[in-house]
Amino acid sequence: MAVIKANAYGHGICHVAKHSEFADAFAVARIEEALKLRASNVLKPILLLEGFNSPSDLQVLVTQNIQIVVHCEEQLLALEQAKLNMPIVVWLKIDSGMHRLGIHPNQYGDFITRLKACSNIAQPLYYMSHFSCADELDRSVTQNQLKLFLSLTHDCDGELSIAASAGLLAWKESYLDWVRPGLIMYGLSPFANSTGVDLGYRPVMTLKSLLISIRDIKTGDNVGYGEVWSSECYTKIGVVAIGYGDGYPRMTPAGTPVLLNGREVPIVGRVSMDMLTIDLGFSATDKVGDEVILWGQQLPVEKIARYIGTTAYELVSKLTSRVSMEYFK
Numbered sequence: 001m002a003v004i005k006a007n008a009y010g011h012g013i014c015h016v017a018k019h020s021e022f023a024d025a026f027a028v029a030r031i032e033e034a035l036k037l038r039a040s041n042v043l044k045p046i047l048l049l050e051g052f053n054s055p056s057d058l059q060v061l062v063t064q065n066i067q068i069v070v071h072c073e074e075q076l077l078a079l080e081q082a083k084l085n086m087p088i089v090v091w092l093k094i095d096s097g098m099h100r101l102g103i104h105p106n107q108y109g110d111f112i113t114r115l116k117a118c119s120n121i122a123q124p125l126y127y128m129s130h131f132s133c134a135d136e137l138d139r140s141v142t143q144n145q146l147k148l149f150l151s152l153t154h155d156c157d158g159e160l161s162i163a164a165s166a167g168l169l170a171w172k173e174s175y176l177d178w179v180r181p182g183l184i185m186y187g188l189s190p191f192a193n194s195t196g197v198d199l200g201y202r203p204v205m206t207l208k209s210l211l212i213s214i215r216d217i218k219t220g221d222n223v224g225y226g227e228v229w230s231s232e233c234y235t236k237i238g239v240v241a242i243g244y245g246d247g248y249p250r251m252t253p254a255g256t257p258v259l260l261n262g263r264e265v266p267i268v269g270r271v272s273m274d275m276l277t278i279d280l281g282f283s284a285t286d287k288v289g290d291e292v293i294l295w296g297q298q299l300p301v302e303k304i305a306r307y308i309g310t311t312a313y314e315l316v317s318k319l320t321s322r323v324s325m326e327y328f329k
Contacts, residue, residue: 001047001161003182004037005029010247010316011186011204012325014040020185025067027180031057034066047091050101051075058082058120069093069128071101076111079120087122090115094152096145096162098132108152124158131174134166135190142167146174166190169199188301188312195300205316206296207248207323211260211288213239214280223277224269229254236280237268240292245273247319248294249308252276256307259293261286 002023008016017026017037025045028034031053034046051069052058055078061068067089070076079090092111095102103111115121129149133141149162161178163171168179169190183189187196187203196203217223217231231237240258244250250271257264258278269277280286295301301312308315 001025001027001178001180002185003027003049003164003180005033005049005182006317007033009183009186009188009313010319012327013037014042015325015327017042017044025178031061031066035060035064038064038066045089051093052078055082058084058088062086062088067091067126069101070111070115071095071103073107076114076118080114080118082120084120087120089122089126091126091128091161094127094129094149096129096149097141098130098145100130102129105148105152112156125156126158126161126178127153127156128161128178131162131164131167131171134164134171134174135192137170137191142171142174146171164190183313186316188316195302197297197300203295203297203300205301207242207294207301207319208296209240209242209292209294211238211286211290211292212241212275214284214286214288215239225272226270229269231268231279233282235282236284236286238265238278238280238284238286238292240276240278241274242292242294243272243274243276245320246323247315248276249310249315249318252308256304257299259296259299261290264299 002020004013004016004026005028007013027047027049029049034048037046045067047067049069051071062084069091071093093102095104115125131142131145133139153160159177161176161180163174163179165182165184167174168181187201189196189199215237217235217237219233220230222230223237242248248271252267252271254268256267265278267276268279293299295304301315305312305315
């Protein structure tokens, strides 16, 4: 089940869906994402990971053949009271330890009885949970979660799923009937101290722009809003046409690298809405119009995330519609 929520982690939800021949199903977070896929003639099963938020959505979900997660009493009541044209496929989410969404283990028996008795729900049921720390290999919490999930569902007649990207890579015993690759599907690592390249994968996304200006800077000259950076020597400053209006974070600290003509060059000054500035060095021979890579295979986004103090998940998924997307086989 390929996870393509958040515009396929910034990679383009419809394009990714149409070119993910390996996937048996897709998972999204919002009903709008599911409907967009159906409008693009994506016919494979689609699972709504957060389920439905309004009972009025149920008839649309049934009509569009979209599967749902049930994780709380309110959703179950709405299903019991609804008048649907046909049953809907339900994945019961169990809170095995993350304590975010999912029924408490003590509710399991009651929920199973009611879900199986409800004519609006297709049988058999599906069952799922989610790891909280699968990317931390030295902790026992993942094994405890898996043990709890399997102990509750050991005699069920439906299919099971608990492994997302980190589970796929590090916890083979968690594969079960369905796996849900997310970040790793795009060639990125879910682990804090490694990159997708380190793991033998190729990042799908390269984010790049152009050098649009070069200017000489004297010792003591300030660059950018707030005068937060001053040059310690004579140098050349390059201006790159990308900023937080495109999704490149405003809080990016000085020293975060970009790739220009085969070398890493540090960002200096504050990232603004449409531009950022880089220190080219006094002897630089770069030219206006040269390509600047913000992240990609030679400059992993995981590395940039560590400079900024965030994750690759956030960086790739927060790109705005102003960034044009080109696809290559």
